[in-house]
Amino acid sequence: MAMVNCLIDGIKVEVAEGTSILNAAKLANVKVPTLCYHPDLTPWAACGICVVKMAGSPKMIRACATPAEEGRNYITQDAELTKTRTTVLEMILADHPDDCLTCGRSGNCELQTIASDFGIREQPFEKNAPRMPKDESTTSIVLNPEKCIKCGRCAIVCQDLQGVYALEFIGRGEHTQLKPAADVLLEDSPCIKCGQCSAHCPVGAIYEKDETKQAIRALANPDLHVVVQMAPAVRVAIGEAFGVEPGTILTGQIYAAMRRLGFDKVFDTNFAADLTIMEEGTEFIHRFTEAKDQLPLITSCCPAWVDYMEKYANDLIPNFSTCKSPMQMEGAMIKTYYAEKMGIDPKTIYSVAIMPCTAKKFEIGSCSDMSSAIGEAQDTDLVLTTRELARMIKQAGIDFVNLPEEEVDPLLGTYAGAATIFGVTGGVMEAALRTAVTVMTGEKLPKVEFEATRGMDGVKTAKLNVKGTEVNIAIAHGMVNIETVLNEVREAKKNGTKTPYDFIEVMACRGGCIGGGGQPTGATDEVRAKRTAGIYNDDEKSVIRCSHDNPDVQAAYKDFLGEPNSHKAHELLHREYIKRPVYNK
Amino acid sequence: MADEKLLPMSEGLVAFITEWKKKPGNLIMVLHKVQEEYGYIAGEVAIEVSRMLEVPLAKIYGVATFYHLFTLKKPGKNKIAVCMGTACYLKGAQDLLDELDTILSCKAGEKTADDMFSVAGVRCIGCCGLAPVMTINGKVFGNVKREQLPDLLAPFQNAK
Ligand code: SF4
Ligand code: SF4
Ligand code: SF4
Ligand code: FES
Numbered sequence: 001m002a003m004v005n006c007l008i009d010g011i012k013v014e015v016a017e018g019t020s021i022l023n024a025a026k027l028a029n030v031k032v033p034t035l036c037y038h039p040d041l042t043p044w045a046a047c048g049i050c051v052v053k054m055a056g057s058p059k060m061i062r063a064c065a066t067p068a069e070e071g072r073n074y075i076t077q078d079a080e081l082t083k084t085r086t087t088v089l090e091m092i093l094a095d096h097p098d099d100c101l102t103c104g105r106s107g108n109c110e111l112q113t114i115a116s117d118f119g120i121r122e123q124p125f126e127k128n129a130p131r132m133p134k135d136e137s138t139t140s141i142v143l144n145p146e147k148c149i150k151c152g153r154c155a156i157v158c159q160d161l162q163g164v165y166a167l168e169f170i171g172r173g174e175h176t177q178l179k180p181a182a183d184v185l186l187e188d189s190p191c192i193k194c195g196q197c198s199a200h201c202p203v204g205a206i207y208e209k210d211e212t213k214q215a216i217r218a219l220a221n222p223d224l225h226v227v228v229q230m231a232p233a234v235r236v237a238i239g240e241a242f243g244v245e246p247g248t249i250l251t252g253q254i255y256a257a258m259r260r261l262g263f264d265k266v267f268d269t270n271f272a273a274d275l276t277i278m279e280e281g282t283e284f285i286h287r288f289t290e291a292k293d294q295l296p297l298i299t300s301c302c303p304a305w306v307d308y309m310e311k312y313a314n315d316l317i318p319n320f321s322t323c324k325s326p327m328q329m330e331g332a333m334i335k336t337y338y339a340e341k342m343g344i345d346p347k348t349i350y351s352v353a354i355m356p357c358t359a360k361k362f363e364i365g366s367c368s369d370m371s372s373a374i375g376e377a378q379d380t381d382l383v384l385t386t387r388e389l390a391r392m393i394k395q396a397g398i399d400f401v402n403l404p405e406e407e408v409d410p411l412l413g414t415y416a417g418a419a420t421i422f423g424v425t426g427g428v429m430e431a432a433l434r435t436a437v438t439v440m441t442g443e444k445l446p447k448v449e450f451e452a453t454r455g456m457d458g459v460k461t462a463k464l465n466v467k468g469t470e471v472n473i474a475i476a477h478g479m480v481n482i483e484t485v486l487n488e489v490r491e492a493k494k495n496g497t498k499t500p501y502d503f504i505e506v507m508a509c510r511g512g513c514i515g516g517g518g519q520p521t522g523a524t525d526e527v528r529a530k531r532t533a534g535i536y537n538d539d540e541k542s543v544i545r546c547s548h549d550n551p552d553v554q555a556a557y558k559d560f561l562g563e564p565n566s567h568k569a570h571e572l573l574h575r576e577y578i579k580r581p582v583y584n585k
Numbered sequence: 586m587a588d589e590k591l592l593p594m595s596e597g598l599v600a601f602i603t604e605w606k607k608k609p610g611n612l613i614m615v616l617h618k619v620q621e622e623y624g625y626i627a628g629e630v631a632i633e634v635s636r637m638l639e640v641p642l643a644k645i646y647g648v649a650t651f652y653h654l655f656t657l658k659k660p661g662k663n664k665i666a667v668c669m670g671t672a673c674y675l676k677g678a679q680d681l682l683d684e685l686d687t688i689l690s691c692k693a694g695e696k697t698a699d700d701m702f703s704v705a706g707v708r709c710i711g712c713c714g715l716a717p718v719m720t721i722n723g724k725v726f727g728n729v730k731r732e733q734l735p736d737l738l739a740p741f742q743n744a745k
Contacts, residue, residue, distance in 0.1 A: 165641035168647040171650045181631075
């Protein structure tokens with residue numbers, strides 16, 4: 001790799017060719033201020049706050065988008081640069097409302113932080129922050145254009161990382177708004193509710209729909225039996241909201257905090273992840289051995305991906321696994337199996353799910369199959385994101401990090417290591433392979449890890465040799481990466497040739513759910529790597545590694561469901577899909 | 586949108602889009618053509634262009650709302666443009682817009698309730714010697730005084 005030597009304020013640094021001045025400066029322990037830049041995205045230099053100079057030249061250049069050049073000496077701070085940056089900031093603040101106190105991002109807003117670092121105490125420019133209506137049309141995210149600083153991150157995430165094109169710069173100059181085309185609201189746009197825009201927005205202009213009040217109200221209602229479940233990815237990320245290192249596993253502390261918040265029963269979505277493997281693994285083996293024309297089997301546990309597929313890839317509906325997501329399986333089991341076992345009237349159960357995901361808020365009411373346990377009532381009543389749970393814990397004054405660890409409640413809580421890895425890209429595939437290969441070969445796996453499924457490449461493919469039979473798999477994460485895989489499948493269908501893949505896993509978010517749109521903000525690949533390591537640690541320290549060895553799952557089949565893919569399982573744990581238009585108009 | 590008739594795309598337009606489909610910079614060219622043909626870029630046409638060019642609808646709206654040249658709303662029957670170039674501005678172009686608003690109840694960028702007129706402030710149209718300048722349906726009127734406006738508008742108000 002060609003290297004470049006340059007100076008940052010006189011300090012020598014060596015970086016790979018093409019490295020931006022911004023990143024070179026980090027090696028010299030300088031953090032140039034940024035607003036529009038995000039390490040996930042190609043820089044497009046919109047805001048101008050990151051200006052630096054070259055020694056001997058008065059010209060200001062944008063550090064985020066300019067590669068460091070050989071032999072240069074870059075000046076990252078002097079009186080003139082500070083003045084320019086301050087002016088940029090003051091101009092942004094002139095267009096920004098001053099209601100930090102009631103803003104969802106107060107305390108971790110990038111604009112607030114920079115304004116604080118710069119010691120802004122006055123606003124010299126005329127205030128121009130008109131009131132504007134919010135877009136609250138979806139059940140997942142809220143757009144508040146008043147707060148938007150037009151950095152463009154959301155649109156670039158939505159287009160370049162997710163390939164959805166729900167958001168775009170509409171209009172010009174000071175009238176620019178980041179919103180869907182054709183004057184429609186998000187709900188009628190192509191938006192798949194992944195929430196990646198909200199995870200990347202530097203300010204409080206796009207955020208999760210806050211439903212903590214509903215949870216608190218339910219917890220205060222003595223007539224309700226309030227049950228909670230938590231997704232795999234929550235346990236390795238929630239700590240960040242309390243200043244703990246990403247990837248720290250806080251499962252026991254979360255169970256304890258949930259009990260203190262007043263939940264009557266604490267379950268774990270991981271149980272249902274094991275259940276999903278039993279159902280989906282069986283589905284795969286059936287298609288692979290007896291119905292090859294129905295291959296590839298495509299995973300369906302990510303609701304943003306399901307929404308994308310129903311809009312953009314509904315030609316492949318027959319290839320979709322009919323399995324519900326683990327959250328919805330758990331939800332259905334809570335209001336049937338658990339209610340029955342405990343002799344509780346399921347109508348009095350209020351079922352809450354803690355998810356790393358904004359799309360999950362949409363999923364629970366997305367079609368009639370989401371109400372399978374008791375009549376029209378939803379199987380899951382409320383979804384809170386990791387961020388919302390963290391707020392509830394703080395509001396209650398719980399010293400979260402120092403809580404003594406507690407155990408999950410039995411029946412729908414115990415899980416295998418295979419379940420926890422659902423939280424990362426490749427994890428569902430790996431978990432499914434652990435069980436499917438065991439069943440297909442009739443032998444215990446010598447090694448449960450499948451390395452080919454791991455890592456951050458947008459598309460991972462592998463050929464597995466299962467006792468002489470070839471199994472081809474593909475894994476995609478970051479919604480934009482799926483199209484190439486789907487097109488290969490479509491091409492084979494068109495030509496009547498053998499499918500290139502037998503089993504495909506898709507997760508909408510980069511890195512999988514650990515990088516979900518409802519996780520603590522500030523995720524970068526560095527943070528994702530730590531959360532991922534936390535997930536694999538959780539798996540390694542599990543005594544039980546494979547879903548089919550989970551004793552509570554075995555009991556659920558024996559006492560309630562019968563066999564995997566049984567009639568009862570189909571009623572409660574499986575679903576159908578519909579074609580949806582890209583624009584609802 | 587219910588009361589608007591579906592806009593059929595002319596053969597010429599379809600041929601034009603097909604011809605430009607693979608060329609770089611095609612979106613702006615195609616939108617120009619659409620604007621020329623209909624006088625604005627209608628939602629249905631944008632959707633059709635999106636389908637034909639395989640460009641996301643969001644991108645089309647991004648471009649169409651960024652450039653002054655494009656309008657997304659159907660213009661009035663008669664199009665009034667008031668030059669807002671420096672010369673015209675100094676000679677009272679804003680007064681003309683204000684007066685038009687008084688007479689027609691229609692601000693720049695809008696159209697009248699009866700769809701008879703739309704009013705726009707436009708960039709310099711290159712007749713600075715005649716400032717202030719306005720055009721009605723492309724016909725240029727120079728040295729316009731606000732008192733003259735009722736007379737200038739009269740023939741268009743009656744024309745059906
Ligand atoms: S939620 Fe996802 S699809 Fe919807 S606007 Fe945000 S990034 Fe785009
Ligand atoms: S909504 Fe947020 S991410 Fe999008 S442009 Fe505005 S400030 Fe930036
Ligand atoms: S990858 Fe996970 S967090 Fe992201 S949208 Fe899908 S289910 Fe939600
Ligand atoms: S951070 Fe470099 S221009 Fe915005």
